[in-house]
Amino acid sequence: xxxxxxxxxxxxxxxxxxxxxxxxxxxxxxxxxxxxxxxxxxxxxxxxxxxxxxxxxxxxxxxxxxxxxxxxxxxxxxxxxxxxxxxxxxxxxxxxxxxxxxxxxxxxxxxxxxxxxxxxxxxxxxxxxxxxxxxxxxxxxxxxxxxxxxxxxxxxxxxxxxxxxxxxxxxxxxxxxxxxxxxxxxxxxxxxxxxxxxxxxxxxxxxxxxxxxxxxxxxxxxxxxxxxxxxxxxxxxxxxxxxxxxxxxxxxxxxxxxxxxxxxxxxxxxxxxxxxxxxxxxxxxxxxxxxxxxxxxxxxxxxxxxxxxxxxxxxxxxxxxxxxxxxxxxxxxxxxxxxxxxxxxxxxxxxxxxxxxxxxxxx
Amino acid sequence: xxxxxxxxxxxxxxxxxxxxxxxxxxxxxxxxxxxxxxxxxxxxxxxxxxxxxxxxxxxxxxxxxxxxxxxxxxxxxxxxxxxxxxxxxxxxxxxxxxxxxxxxxxxxxxxxxxxxxxxxxxxxxxxxxxxxxxxxxxxxxxxxxxxxxxxxxxxxxxxxxxxxxxxxxxxxxxxxxxxxxxxxxxxxxxxxxxxxxxxxxxxxxxxxxxxxxxxxxxxxxxxxxxxxxxxxxxxxxxxxxxxxxxxxxxxxxxxxxxxxxxxxxxxxxxxxxxxxxxxxxxxxxxxxxxxxxxxxxxxxxxxxxxxxxxxxxxxxxxxxxxxxxxxxxxxxxxxxxxxxxxxxxxxxxxxxxxxxxxxxxxxxxxxxxxxxxxxxxxxxxxxxxxxxxxxxxxxxxxxxxxxxx
Numbered sequence: 001x002x003x004x005x006x007x008x009x010x011x012x013x014x015x016x017x018x019x020x021x022x023x024x025x026x027x028x029x030x031x032x033x034x035x036x037x038x039x040x041x042x043x044x045x046x047x048x049x050x051x052x053x054x055x056x057x058x059x060x061x062x063x064x065x066x067x068x069x070x071x072x073x074x075x076x077x078x079x080x081x082x083x084x085x086x087x088x089x090x091x092x093x094x095x096x097x098x099x100x101x102x103x104x105x106x107x108x109x110x111x112x113x114x115x116x117x118x119x120x121x122x123x124x125x126x127x128x129x130x131x132x133x134x135x136x137x138x139x140x141x142x143x144x145x146x147x148x149x150x151x152x153x154x155x156x157x158x159x160x161x162x163x164x165x166x167x168x169x170x171x172x173x174x175x176x177x178x179x180x181x182x183x184x185x186x187x188x189x190x191x192x193x194x195x196x197x198x199x200x201x202x203x204x205x206x207x208x209x210x211x212x213x214x215x216x217x218x219x220x221x222x223x224x225x226x227x228x229x230x231x232x233x234x235x236x237x238x239x240x241x242x243x244x245x246x247x248x249x250x251x252x253x254x255x256x257x258x259x260x261x262x263x264x265x266x267x268x269x270x271x272x273x274x275x276x277x278x279x280x281x282x283x284x285x286x287x288x289x290x291x292x293x294x295x296x297x298x299x300x301x302x303x304x305x306x307x308x309x310x311x312x313x314x315x316x317x318x319x320x321x322x323x324x325x326x327x328x329x330x331x332x333x334x335x336x337x338x339x340x341x342x343x344x345x346x347x348x349x350x351x352x353x354x355x356x357x358x359x360x361x362x363x
Numbered sequence: 364x365x366x367x368x369x370x371x372x373x374x375x376x377x378x379x380x381x382x383x384x385x386x387x388x389x390x391x392x393x394x395x396x397x398x399x400x401x402x403x404x405x406x407x408x409x410x411x412x413x414x415x416x417x418x419x420x421x422x423x424x425x426x427x428x429x430x431x432x433x434x435x436x437x438x439x440x441x442x443x444x445x446x447x448x449x450x451x452x453x454x455x456x457x458x459x460x461x462x463x464x465x466x467x468x469x470x471x472x473x474x475x476x477x478x479x480x481x482x483x484x485x486x487x488x489x490x491x492x493x494x495x496x497x498x499x500x501x502x503x504x505x506x507x508x509x510x511x512x513x514x515x516x517x518x519x520x521x522x523x524x525x526x527x528x529x530x531x532x533x534x535x536x537x538x539x540x541x542x543x544x545x546x547x548x549x550x551x552x553x554x555x556x557x558x559x560x561x562x563x564x565x566x567x568x569x570x571x572x573x574x575x576x577x578x579x580x581x582x583x584x585x586x587x588x589x590x591x592x593x594x595x596x597x598x599x600x601x602x603x604x605x606x607x608x609x610x611x612x613x614x615x616x617x618x619x620x621x622x623x624x625x626x627x628x629x630x631x632x633x634x635x636x637x638x639x640x641x642x643x644x645x646x647x648x649x650x651x652x653x654x655x656x657x658x659x660x661x662x663x664x665x666x667x668x669x670x671x672x673x674x675x676x677x678x679x680x681x682x683x684x685x686x687x688x689x690x691x692x693x694x695x696x697x698x699x700x701x702x703x704x705x706x707x708x709x710x711x712x713x714x715x716x717x718x719x720x721x722x723x724x725x726x727x728x729x730x731x732x733x734x735x736x737x738x739x740x741x742x743x744x745x746x747x748x749x750x751x752x753x754x755x756x757x758x759x760x761x762x763x764x765x766x767x768x
Binding site for chain 2: 047049054057079081082083087089090093102104106112113119277281302305307308310312313315317
């Protein structure tokens with residue numbers, strides 16, 4: 001079996017959506033880099049792109065123009081939402097020095113959809129290899145699948161370990177680490193995760209134990225400042241449900257059989273996001289997770305102009321109300337602006353959770 | 364909704380008493396099929412008409428109901444404020460597409476007929492898919508969403524056709540019919556006859572000067588007409604439409620004669636507005652709509668489901684902006700267009716995200732791109748004065764480019 005290079009100097013390939021099968025890049029000797037623009041503040045209008053669309057896309061576009069992602073060999077777009085589909089067009093028109101690929105990704109989970117997606121992944125693999133003047137070998141793909149699976153397993157174990165003692169690692173710190181790992185070669189990232197896991201044993205608590213245990217849900221959330229507000233308000237984030245959180249690391253790819261089918265099957269049937277017509281649905285899966293992490297509240301950070309998740313919110317509120325789980329809905333424009341207003345609402349929510357738990361204890 | 368359909372029926376009857384009229388004939392059919400959904404025992408299928416040709420439904424005797432169009436009709440009937448408020452009250456995002464907010468609000472207010480079956484597509488758009496998801500949970504009726512891929516190869520066609528066959532099965536089950544694809548032969552034949560007439564319409568509108576049509580008549584014929592694809596009545600509607608175009612004034616007419624030729628891109632505002640009055644004042648005639656050409660893919664009587672799959676994959680809504688620009692430029696050349704009018708529905712991510720690319724390419728070719736922004740349903744986003752000023756400026760640009768002196 002060929003050995004995949006594991007060098008920091010590997011060429012990098014960008015991805016945006018968690019439905020991107022990054023194993024293909026790894027098999028092609030590329031380091032997958034999540035295009036994370038959580039640290040930039042849009043400070044000038046860009047006439048190329050409409051104002052009333054996903055602020056994550058606008059931020060990535062701006063950062064790409066500033067060459068903020070460093071040298072990347074190309075970008076893969078998944079047709080995950082309408083805006084992302086058009087972002088592919090914009091990238092092609094204005095950032096064509098970094099070739100863009102579009103992967104048709106079904107929104108359903110039938111066997112036919114999996115087969116269709118498997119073919120699409122295979123074609124993409126061949127095209128990527130061809131464009132890079134190489135052939136991506138099946139052995140390399142198996143190795144990549146194994147590497148990414150290892151990373152997934154490690155991150156899952158880290159979440160489980162932290163769940164037992166959330167005070168050992170503030171969620172904001174975990175978030176910073178995850179963001180870093182999402183742009184590293186999976187085998188390097190796995191090593192890092194394992195070090196963190198090993199360090200958790202006997203580690204002194206970094207934060208006080210609070211009664212407010214919250215699951216944080218969103219479509220995407222890279223603004224650590226927002227998470228810190230929660231922690232400062234006495235909230236312990238015990239779990240998450242968003243594209244670049246634990247959901248991204250859910251479910252391993254089977255390492256037997258046809259690799260393309262296995263990849264398609266894993267990506268379409270993993271913990272779904274709001275784009276998928278899935279069974280269980282995104283909302284059902286969220287409810288299961290809230291129960292699993294024993295959260296006593298949910299904070300939903302809505303990304304402005306994200307239609308798919310926006311349509312989930314009223315149903316989430318209804319489901320949580322039925323289960324008497326308090327939910328706070330706040331909106332974010334993929335920047336750390338408006339923190340003062342958010343602070344007031346988050347503190348009020350934290351207090352309310354504390355009072356409710358006190359009331360239950362008194363009873 | 365019932366009242367809206369009744370008002371269409373009344374308008375049609377009154378208009379038709381004065382003689383044949385294609386628009387009135389079309390609305391008479393819309394009213395008839397729409398009201399049928401409220402009849403006891405009616406089997407109603409909530410679906411989408413611009414992404415899945417309606418020929419599929421008529422042989423089963425079911426009533427297809429396009430909830431997005433339901434929302435648009437209600438907005439046109441002056442019910443937008445209450446439906447949008449109901450949607451806001453439910454917690455749906457206020458910055459999402461007002462067509463879907465109308466849908467959610469109108470459904471909550473009980474305006475829509477009941478649903479026996481939900482059939483839709485994943486593309487286009489995200490809002491439509493999410494509405495279907497909500498309705499599936501709410502009604503608990505069988506739900507079939509056809510995942511529409513981006514490719515057009517045999518694999519993509521097989522994938523769509525396979526899903527269509529399941530939809531066909533579901534319709535058989537709902538109505539107790541045996542699986543027999545040949546029942547689609549007649550509606551497909553009707554649709555293809557309409558296509559021939561649509562070609563005649565286009566040929567007539569390519570004439571310079573083009574026949575004068577009031578308002579945005581061509582657009583509404585396509586937009587509303589696609590709900591009747593496969594009905595024999597639509598053949599008569601289009602036969603009458605062709606006659607009207609032949610008889611319509613070329614020189615002179617209510618706009619004083621054609622000065623500028625416009626291609627319409629995007630949707631049409633549902634509320635009363637001054638757009639078309641202003642165009643008329645300046646002799647700016649809308650001679651074609653991009654939407655029309657998206658609805659004109661021929662179907663096969665021998666292999667109807669396969670060709671419906673092709674129809675679906677041919678949709679511009681799933682094409683790249685580059686391909687859309689090529690299609691626009693083709694029409695610009697064929698119809699000798701001076702300006703492309705984009706009535707940009709503000710919350711539409713598909714239409715707007717890369718809209719600037721269209722403007723850039725057209726301007727580079729010396730074609731004026733009239734970008735008129737507002738919302739299709741929500742009149743509060745529309746400013747008649749601002750719109751008039753914008754149109755005047757674009758007219759000035761066209762006049763200057765034609766005669767720089």
